[in-house]
Amino acid sequence: MTDSHQPSKLTALTIRRLTLTRGSLTSILQCCPALETIDLWETTLIPSWNFDDYQHARVNRLTALITDTFDDGNPPLLVHFPELTWLDTYYDSSLSAFPTQKVKDTVSRWCPNLNYLGTNHTPALILSHLVANVLFGLSGLVFNYDNISPEVILALLCYPDNWITLSVYSLRDYYSHSVDDPVPMVKDHFQGSRWMIQSIMRGYSKLRLFHFPDHEMDMDQIDRVSWSCNELKSIRVRIKGLDTKERIEGAINRWKEGKKQKSLGKEIKNPEEEDDSIEARVARHLLQFDKLRILWLGTKTCAL
Structure with a gap:
């Protein structure tokens, strides 16, 4: 058990579908100085007399609904997370009801480093x-x-x-693919x-x-x-035409061989330029990107 006099070493916390006072949330944040990720999905925060605008120094990722994150009735939730870089959120009401200016002003003031957005099932119009x-x-x-x-x-x-x-x-596991697994449908x-x-x-x-x-x-x-x-x-x-395991693996193997030749300072063999198969075309195209190291075309991920 953690010593009651020692701060928690917790780095990720999930509190879903509960009701908390803002004071309770502040207390949790203060007790978890190592926290980096917090999930408050569908968690209702209500005002409390002991609320303060405590700012956590390490939380960089938050999961919460738009309606909870930018509640007009309370200081915005983002007040607590000045180092936030990633927001996972969701909004499915009408565009006319979207709090555009509120969101812009709040993010600009409290989370200027926000640069990653996860939108779950947010409709295309809102996205x-x-x-x-x-x-x-x-x-x-x-x-x-x-x-x-x-x-x-x-x-x-x-x-x-x-x-x-x-x-x-x-939901796919890109790194575990059995020879018996079918190529996923497009x-x-x-x-x-x-x-x-x-x-x-x-x-x-x-x-x-x-x-x-x-x-x-x-x-x-x-x-x-x-x-x-x-x-x-x-x-x-x-890729259209890479519709079987054999073709997918054929393209990946050609790409891997080309990367190997490049790493050895060798010129890629000219006969490949005359090969008009879909496998060769894909490999030739991908070999243009010298920094490419992770490739998935329908089976198991190839990571060099």
């Missing part, structure tokens, strides 16, 4: 509004692929120099507009991580205009 009109300093975003839309892509394109990581929520959602994703790859020069495992890219579209994301280190996508 695009958050990205384009509310939180201007974001460099990372994770959202539900079911909520992707042309409006979301256009919102992302408003600030092409900002984005470093873009990903979607997924979701039909947004495939008719998949060309819009290419605008991201062509315009985001600082992008390092792109994890869209439910999205299928088309090499014909990829080859039309070069990607500018030369900082790319990790990518998880599907």
